[in-house]
Amino acid sequence: MTLLSLQNMQTKIEQYSVLHDVSFDVPEGGVFVLLGRNGAGKTTTLRSIMGLWKPNPGSVTFRDQDITGLHASDIAKRGIAFVPENMGIFGGLTVAENMILATANGKFDQTRLERIYTLFPALKKFWDKQAGTLSGGQKQMLAVSRAIIEPRELILIDEPTKGLAPAIVNAMAEAFREISANTTILLVEQNFEFARSLGRDMAVIDDGRVVHRGTMADFVADKPLQDRLLSLSMFEEEAE
Structure with a gap:
């Protein structure tokens, strides 16, 4: 069953x-x-879905309901959460206050809070600490916990592993597997090893256009297609 559908979506930022x-x-x-x-347009796609930028023309449909052009708060009330690349946390507030x-x-x-503690034990340990003092991981x-403290049907997550140590990336992958058992995740990610370990379906966007859609398994099996669509740089970075 299709949960989210983008059709002929175009987004302009100022005159571009x-x-x-x-x-x-x-x-x-x-x-x-x-x-x-x-720079291919991945973050713009997520922000357009979330109503932070307005696609025109084109449509965004969630559970067969048109949500194009709705305010971000109204989209959130329908069960969609967004974890931006900059995480969107309040550094001067405690972990507890951010969650509240x-x-x-x-x-x-x-029950949900205990589930979050199981996924991310560090949050319980640092519950009363200022969020700005936490490590990047x-x-x-x-940021992810804030997205799932309320029931969600879809979470948009932008570059969650950027700058994180390998051990934290592995822990994040395990958490995402558990979250995705009950909540759909639309993930933007540059770490291909992380992405392919989690993804079931995928698309590639280049220069603001979708240039490939399919299953992750088929894409992983086609190395020439990977090289053509993503360039070797992504894979070389992962090998270092």
């Missing part, structure tokens, strides 16, 4: 056209990965 006719479907369940070179701000009514569902854990 960034997305050109972007179309793909995200099936319900698991992890859908959006790949592409730096992400709840609907300022109160935690204890801990901040990313907090």
